Amino acid sequence: MLNNVDTPIQTAHFLDMVRRAIGSDWVHTSATTVNRYGETTLPGADNPPPAVIYPGSVDEVVAIVIAANQTGTPIFPISNGNNISQGSRAPVGPNQVVVDLGRRMNRILDFNEDMGIVTVEPGVSYQQMHDELARRGGRFMIDVTSGPPAGSVLGNALDKGAGYTPYADHFAMTCGMEIVLGNGELLRTGDGALESARSWHMSKYSYGPYLDGLFVQSNYGIVTQAGFWLMPKPPVIRSFAFTFEEDDDVGDIVAAIRPLRMSGFVPTMMRLCNDLWLLASEGPHPNYVSGRSLTDDERRDLQRSHNIGSWTVSGAFYGGSEEAINPMIDRVRAHFAGLGRGRYISHDEAMEAPTLASAVAAYSGVPSVHEMKQLAWRPGGGMASFTPGVPMDRDLILRSSRKSREILQAHGLEYLKMYVCGPRFARGLHHLLWNRTIKDEDCAADQAYKALAAAYTEFGLQVGRSPIRYQDFHMSLLGAMTRKTCEAIKDVLDPQGIIAPGRYGIGREAIG
Numbered sequence: 001m002l003n004n005v006d007t008p009i010q011t012a013h014f015l016d017m018v019r020r021a022i023g024s025d026w027v028h029t030s031a032t033t034v035n036r037y038g039e040t041t042l043p044g045a046d047n048p049p050p051a052v053i054y055p056g057s058v059d060e061v062v063a064i065v066i067a068a069n070q071t072g073t074p075i076f077p078i079s080n081g082n083n084i085s086q087g088s089r090a091p092v093g094p095n096q097v098v099v100d101l102g103r104r105m106n107r108i109l110d111f112n113e114d115m116g117i118v119t120v121e122p123g124v125s126y127q128q129m130h131d132e133l134a135r136r137g138g139r140f141m142i143d144v145t146s147g148p149p150a151g152s153v154l155g156n157a158l159d160k161g162a163g164y165t166p167y168a169d170h171f172a173m174t175c176g177m178e179i180v181l182g183n184g185e186l187l188r189t190g191d192g193a194l195e196s197a198r199s200w201h202m203s204k205y206s207y208g209p210y211l212d213g214l215f216v217q218s219n220y221g222i223v224t225q226a227g228f229w230l231m232p233k234p235p236v237i238r239s240f241a242f243t244f245e246e247d248d249d250v251g252d253i254v255a256a257i258r259p260l261r262m263s264g265f266v267p268t269m270m271r272l273c274n275d276l277w278l279l280a281s282e283g284p285h286p287n288y289v290s291g292r293s294l295t296d297d298e299r300r301d302l303q304r305s306h307n308i309g310s311w312t313v314s315g316a317f318y319g320g321s322e323e324a325i326n327p328m329i330d331r332v333r334a335h336f337a338g339l340g341r342g343r344y345i346s347h348d349e350a351m352e353a354p355t356l357a358s359a360v361a362a363y364s365g366v367p368s369v370h371e372m373k374q375l376a377w378r379p380g381g382g383m384a385s386f387t388p389g390v391p392m393d394r395d396l397i398l399r400s401s402r403k404s405r406e407i408l409q410a411h412g413l414e415y416l417k418m419y420v421c422g423p424r425f426a427r428g429l430h431h432l433l434w435n436r437t438i439k440d441e442d443c444a445a446d447q448a449y450k451a452l453a454a455a456y457t458e459f460g461l462q463v464g465r466s467p468i469r470y471q472d473f474h475m476s477l478l479g480a481m482t483r484k485t486c487e488a489i490k491d492v493l494d495p496q497g498i499i500a501p502g503r504y505g506i507g508r509e510a511i512g
């Protein structure tokens, strides 16, 4: 492992080697560039890297990794760096040179229209992929996030990102990767290891240990391409939604969702959003006062003016025609009617309501900037995701949701929450929003995040990913054997510890 990793002399030597390998046009050190790459929306100071480099091919990535090994320089790879609310483009530790793959390696390398498979470089974005699929006649769709359309399809999958259609699990939809390991060697996973491979991006688990998973939420290598499976686009997509009045309705709603998802009757993930998740996607805080969260009365007024309740749940059906789908909508309406409360919102009504149209876009594989408006809820642009997974259990959902509201209000912040509901488990996304330019608010956001993490640990619940500044903390909550195993793998694949030391709490001793 590296010690005393970065001195200015080491970095300068590294950058000289990189300039020779990839050309000086692709090595940027200006204050404007490094400050831009160091910016985050997280609590605490930004972390500008010493330089940003832009490789244009896998050979150039190999050359960069070899130079990093020879000079002991830590590097931090990003695809498009749209990791907003988790660290954006900034490296996880000090003095890590950012390797921006997306700027030049942004090609769709192959499109197999028979099999519905694309092979992409790191810079291919959701918007680019969506537009290409439309250009080719719209036979296929890609599952998108409700985050930035400029986000990388590959970068998101490597961070265990997810969406909302039956193809929501983005890593699950990858098949076969090419990786430059931390020691500079090139690995093709799965059937790609066979010289004459014809099924690299078709046979998921292939022969021998399944290696692809090692490169997700880790720092063992730089992924330079991967295969992705595409969903055939259904002729008709119709959403449905129900809105419920009371904060405490959340437990009963989850209990109603579970059988719909377990049986597979509803094919999409079901988005269960609270009032402020939807309203903050609409416009700025109506009455922002630093250090104070909206009162319940103010929140009720907002609900009334936008015609939504405390919780709104939605999903979608796919089919050959509206006539084929309507009976399914009738069944889901009858199912929720069993709760004795809740107002039905039709697809057509949702399309007219900006608060709900983004959900319809997500179920349809259409990138949207809608939820990005949350960044402007308060001035000062602070945003952090807290992402616990919660079993689809009525009581646990109710108790943990109450706790989240209590903690955030105690820190003068609003409670924004979306449960992305699967059959047994929901990702409970919290977006903490605050004014980063006010020191007290920035501290409050940090304390609120830590209080949420402590409370959910007590519930026995762990996050699915985390902002870079909390990655080591979340790793420390797991048993020591997990970290030990991760470190042992790091020692083999990246013995100098040059790739993103400290990412997900792995290789952190390299950064002291």
Ligand SMILES: Cc1cc2nc3c(=O)[nH]c(=O)nc-3n(C[C@H](O)[C@H](O)[C@H](O)COP(=O)(O)OP(=O)(O)OC[C@H]3O[C@@H](n4cnc5c(N)ncnc54)[C@H](O)[C@@H]3O)c2cc1C
Pocket (backbone or CB within 6 Å): 077, 078, 079, 080, 081, 082, 083, 084, 085, 087, 088, 089, 101, 122, 144, 145, 146, 147, 148, 150, 151, 152, 153, 154, 155, 156, 157, 158, 159, 160, 161, 162, 163, 221, 222, 223, 224, 371, 372, 373, 374, 500, 503
């Ligand atoms: C309002 C809002 C809504 C959001 N909704 C969603 C959502 O619905 N679903 C969701 O998943 N996310 C969501 N996000 C989070 C985030 O914006 C996305 O995950 C975004 O797509 C990540 O950026 P990227 O794809 O450009 O990946 P990057 O930032 O490039 O990559 C993510 C991380 O993976 C690592 N990495 C990237 N590429 C490589 C590589 N080639 N080799 C090795 N390591 C690599 C890097 O360390 C990087 O930090 C949302 C964010 C906001 C602000």
